[in-house]
Amino acid sequence: MTQMSNQTQTITGIVIKEIKTKESDKIITVLSKELGVINIYVKGAMRLKNKFHSATGLFTYSEFVIFRSRSSDLYQLNEASVKHIFHALSTNVEYLALAMYMSELVCEVSVPNDMNNEILRLYLNILHMLTTGKWSVLLCKAAFEMRLMCDTGFRPALLGCKACGEYEKDMFFMDVVNGDIICPTCMKAHQTDRMIMEKPAMLAMRYFAYADLDKMFSFTVNDFFARHLALVRENYVLRHTKPEYKTLQFFKSVQSQEI
Ligand SMILES: [Zn+2]
Numbered sequence: 001m002t003q004m005s006n007q008t009q010t011i012t013g014i015v016i017k018e019i020k021t022k023e024s025d026k027i028i029t030v031l032s033k034e035l036g037v038i039n040i041y042v043k044g045a046m047r048l049k050n051k052f053h054s055a056t057g058l059f060t061y062s063e064f065v066i067f068r069s070r071s072s073d074l075y076q077l078n079e080a081s082v083k084h085i086f087h088a089l090s091t092n093v094e095y096l097a098l099a100m101y102m103s104e105l106v107c108e109v110s111v112p113n114d115m116n117n118e119i120l121r122l123y124l125n126i127l128h129m130l131t132t133g134k135w136s137v138l139l140c141k142a143a144f145e146m147r148l149m150c151d152t153g154f155r156p157a158l159l160g161c162k163a164c165g166e167y168e169k170d171m172f173f174m175d176v177v178n179g180d181i182i183c184p185t186c187m188k189a190h191q192t193d194r195m196i197m198e199k200p201a202m203l204a205m206r207y208f209a210y211a212d213l214d215k216m217f218s219f220t221v222n223d224f225f226a227r228h229l230a231l232v233r234e235n236y237v238l239r240h241t242k243p244e245y246k247t248l249q250f251f252k253s254v255q256s257q258e259i
Helices: 093-108 113-131 137-151 199-210 223-240 246-254
Strands: 009-020 026-032 036-042 060-068 075-085 171-175 180-182 195-198
Touching (some): 009 036, 009 093, 026 093, 026 113, 036 060, 093 113, 093 137, 093 246, 113 137, 137 199, 137 223, 171 199, 195 199, 195 223, 199 223
Antiparallel strands (some): 009 026, 009 060, 026 036, 171 180, 171 195
């Protein structure tokens, strides 16, 4: 039996990053339900025989018993047990590359505390759709980018044309810098930096931005529009967070389909 002090706490979350430190120790970054994104120091985790070896593995969803030492910002690990392993991530490099990009994105935006649960659920659901092949890789990417940006304070105004308020059109043009849309009637000739959003892509984007998380995954869109959507979303993310992601470059280098 482990003696628990008052300071220990139990959390559930997924390991989104790991950094090896001296010898066989590592620091893992966990996207958790209870505390958002936190770093945990794991002693001896790199040894195969270590009892925390699988529960602290990258992209493993686990329960962790942690405590905080007074001298450090890092949490320390007391116990860990596996809840779910996404096995397909270890056999498909494109899946793995997308999961790595999703992690870098989560670490880049500031994840608000009251929304942790939503973001963890989003992350887990996307990994599920990805690894079971229910959604294409590009649709998973676009949906994750869209929803994460919305939930961290970068929700674009998608309900109607910026100028006339029109909701229903076969096509809109999106301004990724200002995060708004304009209809073809109101579009001025000089506004060439806007990206075309055809109806199916527009509908998908609205769905990902406004639907309840539970319902979001019942939606689907064909490959052509998923590709288009992925391009617009990526552009939006790069404009609003940082211009370059190493993991995005890696994702592109292993991608089976060209965007
Ligand atoms: Zn208009």
